[in-house]
Amino acid sequence: MTDAPRLRILVAKPGLDGHDRGAKIIARALRDAGIEVIYTGLHQTPEMIAEAAIQEDVDAIGLSILSGAHNTLFPAVIELIREKGGDDITIFGGGIIPEEDIPALKQAGVREIFTPGATTDRIVAWVRENVRPRS
Amino acid sequence: MSAQPRLVPPPSSKGPVRRFSTVSDMEIKECYGIEDLDGRDPALAIGRPGAFPYTRGIYPTMYRGRAWTMRQFAGFGTPRDTNERFKFLLAQGQTGLSTAFDMPTLMGYDADHERALGEVGREGTAVSTIDDMAELFDGIALDEVTTSMTVNCSASVILAMYFAVAERRGIPMTKLGGTIQNDMLKEFIAQKEWISPPAPSVRIIVDMIEFCTRHAPRFHPVSISGYHIREAGSTAVQEVAFTLADGIGYVQAAVERGLDVDAFAPRLSFFFNVHNDFLEEIAKLRAARRLWARLVRDRFGAENPRSLMLRTHAQTAGCSLTAQQPLNNIVRVAIQALAGVLGGVQSLHTNSMDETLALPSEQAVMVALRTQQIIAEESGVTNTVDPLGGSWAIEALTDRIEAEALDYIERIDRMGGIVRAIELGFPQKEIAEAAYRFQQQLDRGEKVMVGVNRYQADEKPTIDILRIHHEVEEKQAARVRAFKAARDQARVAARVGDVRAACRDGRNLMPFLIDAVRDGVTLGEICDVYRDEFGVYRDPAWL
Numbered sequence: 001m002t003d004a005p006r007l008r009i010l011v012a013k014p015g016l017d018g019h020d021r022g023a024k025i026i027a028r029a030l031r032d033a034g035i036e037v038i039y040t041g042l043h044q045t046p047e048m049i050a051e052a053a054i055q056e057d058v059d060a061i062g063l064s065i066l067s068g069a070h071n072t073l074f075p076a077v078i079e080l081i082r083e084k085g086g087d088d089i090t091i092f093g094g095g096i097i098p099e100e101d102i103p104a105l106k107q108a109g110v111r112e113i114f115t116p117g118a119t120t121d122r123i124v125a126w127v128r129e130n131v132r133p134r135s
Numbered sequence: 136m137s138a139q140p141r142l143v144p145p146p147s148s149k150g151p152v153r154r155f156s157t158v159s160d161m162e163i164k165e166c167y168g169i170e171d172l173d174g175r176d177p178a179l180a181i182g183r184p185g186a187f188p189y190t191r192g193i194y195p196t197m198y199r200g201r202a203w204t205m206r207q208f209a210g211f212g213t214p215r216d217t218n219e220r221f222k223f224l225l226a227q228g229q230t231g232l233s234t235a236f237d238m239p240t241l242m243g244y245d246a247d248h249e250r251a252l253g254e255v256g257r258e259g260t261a262v263s264t265i266d267d268m269a270e271l272f273d274g275i276a277l278d279e280v281t282t283s284m285t286v287n288c289s290a291s292v293i294l295a296m297y298f299a300v301a302e303r304r305g306i307p308m309t310k311l312g313g314t315i316q317n318d319m320l321k322e323f324i325a326q327k328e329w330i331s332p333p334a335p336s337v338r339i340i341v342d343m344i345e346f347c348t349r350h351a352p353r354f355h356p357v358s359i360s361g362y363h364i365r366e367a368g369s370t371a372v373q374e375v376a377f378t379l380a381d382g383i384g385y386v387q388a389a390v391e392r393g394l395d396v397d398a399f400a401p402r403l404s405f406f407f408n409v410h411n412d413f414l415e416e417i418a419k420l421r422a423a424r425r426l427w428a429r430l431v432r433d434r435f436g437a438e439n440p441r442s443l444m445l446r447t448h449a450q451t452a453g454c455s456l457t458a459q460q461p462l463n464n465i466v467r468v469a470i471q472a473l474a475g476v477l478g479g480v481q482s483l484h485t486n487s488m489d490e491t492l493a494l495p496s497e498q499a500v501m502v503a504l505r506t507q508q509i510i511a512e513e514s515g516v517t518n519t520v521d522p523l524g525g526s527w528a529i530e531a532l533t534d535r536i537e538a539e540a541l542d543y544i545e546r547i548d549r550m551g552g553i554v555r556a557i558e559l560g561f562p563q564k565e566i567a568e569a570a571y572r573f574q575q576q577l578d579r580g581e582k583v584m585v586g587v588n589r590y591q592a593d594e595k596p597t598i599d600i601l602r603i604h605h606e607v608e609e610k611q612a613a614r615v616r617a618f619k620a621a622r623d624q625a626r627v628a629a630r631v632g633d634v635r636a637a638c639r640d641g642r643n644l645m646p647f648l649i650d651a652v653r654d655g656v657t658l659g660e661i662c663d664v665y666r667d668e669f670g671v672y673r674d675p676a677w678l
Contacts, residue, residue: 015238015253015254016238016251017258017328018322018327019327020674021367021454021570024678025570025574028567028571028678029574031678037678042327042674042676043242067258068254068257069252069254069257072252073252096492098492098600098602099595116457116458116491117457117458117459117584119588
């Protein structure tokens with residue numbers, strides 16, 4: 001073990017869809033990897049997610065969405081996070097997200113998008129490599 | 136598609152002892168024989184087709200008498216877009232309609248609501264008003280085709296709109312045939328689209344069962360669904376157990392309302408998943424039928440044979456499909472559909488190959504429908520009833536799934552019934568556990584998904600997918616705003632008041648809902664009354 005501070009990650013479900021199988025698996029895999037995980041539960045508005053991220057002082061937010069509303073909701077979350085001074089929170093996401101939507105989402109500030117078939121190991125490794133504790 | 140397979144051989148059979156198990160991780164023996172049937176004569180245990188306990192099917196002649204209904208789930212964009220898809224599917228030989236609604240409709244928000252932002256018309260079609268419903272079924276003979284509508288917490292409003300549209304066209308409710316999913320218990324367990332807590336949700340469902348039993352006797356007022364339970368990651372046994380436990384919950388609540396079980400149970404229908412594991416799925420459907428027949432007879436004293444019959448729609452497993460090498464999904468769907476047919480379903484939806492990427496394109500839907508037609512008209516499996524009945528492996532698995540599902544149901548009984556079990560998070564946690572276990576097995580390579588963790592290829596999918604443009608949302612929201620502005624506002628307020636009063640005093644909601652939607656009250660407005668009167672359920676967010 002190193003004495004680096006433990007990472008804190010908010011796993012969040014924006015939008016109205018109830019498909020939480022993926023979000024819960026990722027949350028558990030991150031937790032099993034020794035990361036502190038806060039799970040928002042379903043049907044969160046961008047405001048609720050941004051609020052929770054700031055309040056819980058997380059290092060990253062993992063957004064999961066399977067309703068097709070990612071192009072609206074991911075940028076909305078990012079904008080609110082920035083407004084609240086959370087510019088250095090790393091944002092990643094996953095779900096049913098068509099390949100051609102990914103560049104624009106990355107442009108908007110989503111660092112990485114995981115699509116169906118991504119293994120939990122790969123996601124955990126990516127988080128370890130790319131998320132740094134906020135000072 | 137130009138996919139270069141990577142030259143990596145599959146793991147050899149040498150090394151640690153291989154486990155042979157189903158998708159649900161049920162261990163399978165090397166060979167089954169009569170000794171696996173506990174000395175019972177299968178001919179006596181399974182009964183005859185069309186006779187108690189219906190292991191072999193609910194009808195004596197099964198598909199020789201009538202093929203299953205080929206019912207492809209469809210819905211996207213505006214009601215007009217979906218109406219066109221319906222007409223296309225009917226023209227291709229589909230025999231029933233099945234409607235997908237978008238997330239705002241499913242969660243009880245109008246298209247112009249703030250929470251609908253980015254979601255309108257994406258996962259299904261947008262219906263906020265009676266005019267939307269009229270457009271959805273424009274030019275379709277509602278007294279000739281049967282219509283399935285997949286909607287739950289706002290189902291009472293959608294059904295009221297359907298009845299009101301039929302009335303506008305002069306079609307009496309007694310002539311309407313179809314199914315509304317309306318299964319809230321599985322929403323709390325698995326699909327997780329809800330408005331109010333379990334108790335008032337069940338009250339609304341019983342209102343609908345009561346109303347349909349009296350006034351729309353050809354309509355199935357609830358479709359007790361295992362599909363979503365399985366998609367959320369359950370095992371086959373859990374799918375049977377939690378679905379039938381939900382069914383028991385509804386029958387119990389309706390009986391407590393004073394309804395005669397033999398008056399409504401014949402109109403209950405089911406909806407199961409058909410996953411990849413061929414033998415397990417066939418056994419699962421047979422086990423579910425037999426267990427339901429026994430439960431309804433023994434627990435509720437039903438005497439009408441039709442009360443004991445588990446009629447079911449099935450859909451191939453969306454969660455089994457892969458975004459990688461999407462054409463492979465055609466093969467998965469064919470195997471699953473064949474299992475559904477050999478398991479004796481009454482109606483079937485076959486998924487399209489592109490559904491892990493987006494809503495299905497017309498071409499993909501066509502292949503999916505043709506898959507069913509090939510099974511029905513070319514494969515020959517429909518010539519005889521339950522052809523796998525009597526197979527030692529199938530019968531042993533059927534027995535085992537039935538016994539293990541009953542064990543779960545008895546655990547739920549001891550908790551105080553399914554509503555209490557849901558409040559405790561029991562089925563939810565069991566499913567999350569199974570889903571996590573499967574993912575770990577997949578990540579370790581113990582379970583295989585071709586193209587995902589074995590036989591991968593470097594590729595970019597090149598199939599065309601259906602895209603829903605943002606204009607749909609603007610158009611639909613504008614349409615709802617214009618509809619709201621043109622109503623008799625005093626009348627609308629009075630109708631909303633009537634619905635609120637019925638929520639409070641316990642009168643059956645359905646007549647009030649039909650009056651309300653006829654006078655222009657919207658889906659969102661009625662669901663707001665539910666939110667006010669019954670409260671809003673929040674996700675306990677168990678991990």
